[in-house]
Amino acid sequence: MVFLNAVKKSFRQGPHRALPVLRNINFHAPRGKTTVLIGPSGAGKSTMLRCVNLLEIPDEGVLRVAGKELRFEKNEKRPPFGKAYFARQREILSLRRHTGMVFQNFQLFPHKTVLENIMEGPVLVKKENPNEARDFALALLEKVEMYDKKDSYPSTLSGGQQQRAAIARALGMRPDVLLFDEPTSALDPELEREVLNVIRTLVKENNTMIIVTHNLIFAREVADFIAFLDGGELLVRGTPGEIFSGAVPKRVSDFIAAMSPQDYAI
Ligand SMILES: Nc1ncnc2c1ncn2[C@@H]1O[C@H](COP(=O)(O)OP(=O)(O)O)[C@@H](O)[C@H]1O
Numbered sequence: 001m002v003f004l005n006a007v008k009k010s011f012r013q014g015p016h017r018a019l020p021v022l023r024n025i026n027f028h029a030p031r032g033k034t035t036v037l038i039g040p041s042g043a044g045k046s047t048m049l050r051c052v053n054l055l056e057i058p059d060e061g062v063l064r065v066a067g068k069e070l071r072f073e074k075n076e077k078r079p080p081f082g083k084a085y086f087a088r089q090r091e092i093l094s095l096r097r098h099t100g101m102v103f104q105n106f107q108l109f110p111h112k113t114v115l116e117n118i119m120e121g122p123v124l125v126k127k128e129n130p131n132e133a134r135d136f137a138l139a140l141l142e143k144v145e146m147y148d149k150k151d152s153y154p155s156t157l158s159g160g161q162q163q164r165a166a167i168a169r170a171l172g173m174r175p176d177v178l179l180f181d182e183p184t185s186a187l188d189p190e191l192e193r194e195v196l197n198v199i200r201t202l203v204k205e206n207n208t209m210i211i212v213t214h215n216l217i218f219a220r221e222v223a224d225f226i227a228f229l230d231g232g233e234l235l236v237r238g239t240p241g242e243i244f245s246g247a248v249p250k251r252v253s254d255f256i257a258a259m260s261p262q263d264y265a266i
């Protein structure tokens with residue numbers, strides 16, 4: 001469902017320096033499976049996820065999401081202009097629509113109720129019939145156990161409730177792939193648990209998901225595949241059995257040992 005082929009991304013640091021953040025990423029997240037991305041802070045996990053939905057544009061490489069493929073060439077550094085520019089933007093938007101993203105810090109629209117947050121994209125962007133969009137939004141709110149909060153504003157909700165609403169909002173766009181960037185790292189264990197339970201439900205329903213998390217117990221539980229990123233390189237990708245077997249590069253086993261999963265509440 002999601003393919004990255006030789007994807008590279010650097011960030012400019014001043015006029016003559018560039019910080020390579022993704023060095024040569026080859027990655028695959030299969031349809032209907034949960035792929036968990038782990039690795040130390042600064043490894044490039046968020047950047048990789050943001051490249052999948054083109055919130056960041058790769059410098060080089062190939063990205064394929066739900067059968068739509070975009071190629072990024074080095075000599076494209078001089079951005080296209082005029083018609084070519086708008087054509088490219090359309091391609092980017094059209095690819096992004098196949099993805100739904102859930103961020104660490106929720107990012108709901110503060111001046112809209114929970115229900116309005118979920119209906120906004122389907123009605124304004126996808127031009128869905130408002131009544132149908134509303135029915136679907138309410139069904140999603142049932143799923144994330146937020147139906148009784150449908151008319152609340154985000155600021156009146158707990159972090160766990162906001163994140164569950166954010167998940168419903170992502171689902172509202174009927175994405176082919178769901179991207180989660182450390183969805184519970186801003187939450188207390190109690191609230192983390194209710195969000196993880198929603199994600200568990202989505203796993204059981206065989207949604208295609210890519211989840212960045214530091215919660216290795218959860219990763220081991222839900223992942224079909226785990227990929228380990230360090231220093232902008234994807235060092236290994238395997239099943240939880242393979243990753244936790246110890247038969248992995250030392251950087252990976254050291255990271256797993258240092259994360260001491262027994263400290264994590266689930
Ligand atoms: N927009 C940006 N501009 C400049 N540097 C960035 C930007 N986003 C991320 N970085 C840098 O890229 C590296 C990887 O960041 P990130 O993808 O957020 O890692 P992770 O999510 O694994 O912690 C870090 O060194 C970070 O400072």
Ligand SMILES: [Mg+2]
Binds near residue numbers: 045046047181
């Ligand atoms: Mg990050």
